[in-house]
Amino acid sequence: MPSLSYLQAVLAYVLWGIFPLYWKLLPRENSFEIICHRIAWSLLTLVICISIVRQWKDVGAVLRDKKRLGLCCIAAFLISTNWFVFIWAVQQKYVIESSLGYFINPMFNVVLGVILFKERLHPLQWLAVAIAATGLLVMTAGNDGFPWLAVTLATSFALYAAVKKKTTLPAIAGLGMETAILLPIALAAIAYFSYASPQASNRTSTEWGLLLFGGPITTIPLVLFAAAAKKVPMAAMGMLQYIAPSLQFAFGIFLFQEVVSPQRLFGFGIVWLALVVFTGYLIASARYQKKLT
Numbered sequence: 001m002p003s004l005s006y007l008q009a010v011l012a013y014v015l016w017g018i019f020p021l022y023w024k025l026l027p028r029e030n031s032f033e034i035i036c037h038r039i040a041w042s043l044l045t046l047v048i049c050i051s052i053v054r055q056w057k058d059v060g061a062v063l064r065d066k067k068r069l070g071l072c073c074i075a076a077f078l079i080s081t082n083w084f085v086f087i088w089a090v091q092q093k094y095v096i097e098s099s100l101g102y103f104i105n106p107m108f109n110v111v112l113g114v115i116l117f118k119e120r121l122h123p124l125q126w127l128a129v130a131i132a133a134t135g136l137l138v139m140t141a142g143n144d145g146f147p148w149l150a151v152t153l154a155t156s157f158a159l160y161a162a163v164k165k166k167t168t169l170p171a172i173a174g175l176g177m178e179t180a181i182l183l184p185i186a187l188a189a190i191a192y193f194s195y196a197s198p199q200a201s202n203r204t205s206t207e208w209g210l211l212l213f214g215g216p217i218t219t220i221p222l223v224l225f226a227a228a229a230k231k232v233p234m235a236a237m238g239m240l241q242y243i244a245p246s247l248q249f250a251f252g253i254f255l256f257q258e259v260v261s262p263q264r265l266f267g268f269g270i271v272w273l274a275l276v277v278f279t280g281y282l283i284a285s286a287r288y289q290k291k292l293t
Contacts, residue, residue, distance in 0.1 A: 009228035017247030041215025096252035101153030128278035135270030142263035
């Protein structure tokens, strides 16, 4: 049912968009420790999901393929880096800049497609990339400096998507493999923090609950996204993906009252212009392909 698929896509992006609200509930926690708990509880949730969707054969195939297993290790490093930077940004009140990372991520994806997969871009896509780059340069010229945080988020997630494309694993099984790879490090870090951190021993039941539920809230939008991506057209997914960073930007401005300099806001405006061009091309291309079929 198309309407259900669109609803699944919207819910996935809304959940990703409200993540800052969730991590703001853990202001006393160390960002790295949060990531470790997120990995551990995500794996438990993913094991259940993999069993439900019957993707254990995919996991077994990767375990027998050293090349794909190596790619899963790289993907695990990239997604954990992305998670850590995002949670650190939320805790340090950089929600607006983190939203910029996810605004520009689609254009980083297409550039990596050219570099790694020899894909060809339409002139409008190149124009969108050039406009976005101009927006970043405008921000760099201001007193706030280069938006390293946003670029790190965009780069890590774009590289993650590129590696995932090479592994050819379903989304749920793939994330299950990645969290399993990271689990020994996560458990060792949790054990260390439990011994060395006063916060870990004085944690409230609410804080424990939030850490535990970090697994399901990581997995639920992924499951919704995977289900929607099978039926929702690529152009529609391209438009819907901006729900998440738009919500994050709104939270940063209106709820968390983060300060944005006029020059950085002007740079954001240029990036949004790039998104209009980029999304416009996706819509036009989808309509053209539909006419051919």
